Amino acid sequence: MTQATEEKTLTTADLAAAAEPGRPGPVSDAPEGQMRPEAADASAPRREEQLAPLFSADGTSDFQKRWDAIQIAFVDDPRQAVQRADELVAQVMKSLAETFSNERAKLEGQLSAKEGASTENLRVALQRYRSFFQRLLSL
Numbered sequence: 001m002t003q004a005t006e007e008k009t010l011t012t013a014d015l016a017a018a019a020e021p022g023r024p025g026p027v028s029d030a031p032e033g034q035m036r037p038e039a040a041d042a043s044a045p046r047r048e049e050q051l052a053p054l055f056s057a058d059g060t061s062d063f064q065k066r067w068d069a070i071q072i073a074f075v076d077d078p079r080q081a082v083q084r085a086d087e088l089v090a091q092v093m094k095s096l097a098e099t100f101s102n103e104r105a106k107l108e109g110q111l112s113a114k115e116g117a118s119t120e121n122l123r124v125a126l127q128r129y130r131s132f133f134q135r136l137l138s139l
Contacts, residue, residue, distance in 0.1 A: 010090040054096060054132065063092055096132075103128065 055063070066088055074081035107125050110117035117125075 009087050010094060011086050012090045012093070013086075015090055015093055054099070054135065059095070063088070100129075100132065 053060075067085075070081050070084045070088060073084070103125065107117060107121070110121055
């Protein structure tokens, strides 16, 4: 296979390089990996609130099967397993970004339509973003 026809695999480094340069993260005086108690309380989901799934059941199952195969392959080729793990994580991150990009495009289409997006559509969109945001912060 020639290099021209070879498909470039996506890595987490590729995703990081594509991120907006110079955009600082949040600053906190709490030890790394910990949020200040008042910040944790403000962003914590209410107990009765269900977080929306980030992937379809089939998508989750596929990613899990691929992860299991990577772990099994570690015994025979640790270096390649780590490379494949990075590529899989990058694919998961890309899938998340694409999902939200598609949702945003739909919402923007509704907003630009003559009648605009309903308050209910906007409420659901904001709930999905909040759910995603809270999951990212809890990692």
